[in-house]
Amino acid sequence: MIKSECSIEILLPINEVMELFKNQSYFKHWQKGLVSSRDLSGNPGEENSTREMKIRVAGTTITMKEQITVVDLPHLWEATYRTSGVLNKQSNRFRESETSINNQLVATTLWNATSIFKFTGMMRVVAKAQPKLFKQQTLQHMEDFKTFAENKGNFIRNDS
Numbered sequence: 001m002i003k004s005e006c007s008i009e010i011l012l013p014i015n016e017v018m019e020l021f022k023n024q025s026y027f028k029h030w031q032k033g034l035v036s037s038r039d040l041s042g043n044p045g046e047e048n049s050t051r052e053m054k055i056r057v058a059g060t061t062i063t064m065k066e067q068i069t070v071v072d073l074p075h076l077w078e079a080t081y082r083t084s085g086v087l088n089k090q091s092n093r094f095r096e097s098e099t100s101i102n103n104q105l106v107a108t109t110l111w112n113a114t115s116i117f118k119f120t121g122m123m124r125v126v127a128k129a130q131p132k133l134f135k136q137q138t139l140q141h142m143e144d145f146k147t148f149a150e151n152k153g154n155f156i157r158n159d160s
Contacts, residue, residue, distance in 0.1 A: 002117040002127055004135035008142045010149050013107035014096045018074045020149050030148040031141060033057055040065070047071045085123030089116045090138075111145075113138055 010017050020026055022045055028034055035054040042049030050067045062083050070078035074094055081088040091114045098105045115138050119127045127134065 001119075002115075002131050002134050004115050004117075004138060005112065006115075006135065006139045006142055007110065007112045008139075008146055009097070009099065010109045010111060010146050011099070011101075011106060012109060012149055014074045014094055014109045017094065017109040017111075017149060020152060021077070021145070022073065026148065026152075029152075030144040031055075032144055035061055042068075045071070085119055085121045087118040088134075090114070111142060113142060 024037070024044060027037065033056040035056055037051050037053045040050040040052055044051065045068065047068055047070060050065060053064045053066060054061050055064060064081050064083040066079050066081050068077070068079045070076055070091075076094070077092045079090050081090065093112045093114075095110050097108045097110045099108050100106070115134065117127065117134050
């Protein structure tokens with residue numbers, strides 16, 4: 001088992017962050033490697049909904065199943081991800097904050113993600129050999145979302 005915690009500050013108010021975070025049409029802009037996703041059951045984005053994702057990782061495409069387990073936005077969003085040999089329980093907590101930029105207070109969002117990875121089979125060996133890989137992947141998704149959110153106009157304008 002690997003447990004990791006990552007935090008990041010997004011220079012946008014929480015209501016704007018949530019609009020971007022919830023919108024599945026934007027996933028392709030910040031979930032690197034996402035090849036496709038399709039809803040399997042439930043109302044997309046709501047508790048107990050499931051979707052299948054195909055993700056390109058390290059030169060191969062893996063199929064992952066997401067089940068959203070808790071939705072209490074704007075403050076909490078949890079999901080479980082399953083793929084061959086890996087179970088990832090992801091808890092995302094958001095809270096409003098402020099920071100000073102050029103002597104002006106700006107509304108920001110603090111995002112804390114906790115991931116608990118459990119492994120079976122060959123993935124136990126991979127996890128033991130490269131435990132930092134899993135934390136780095138979570139942080140990379142968070143940084144990619146931050147970049148997208150803070151520069152969304154550039155992404156959306158070029159979306160065709």
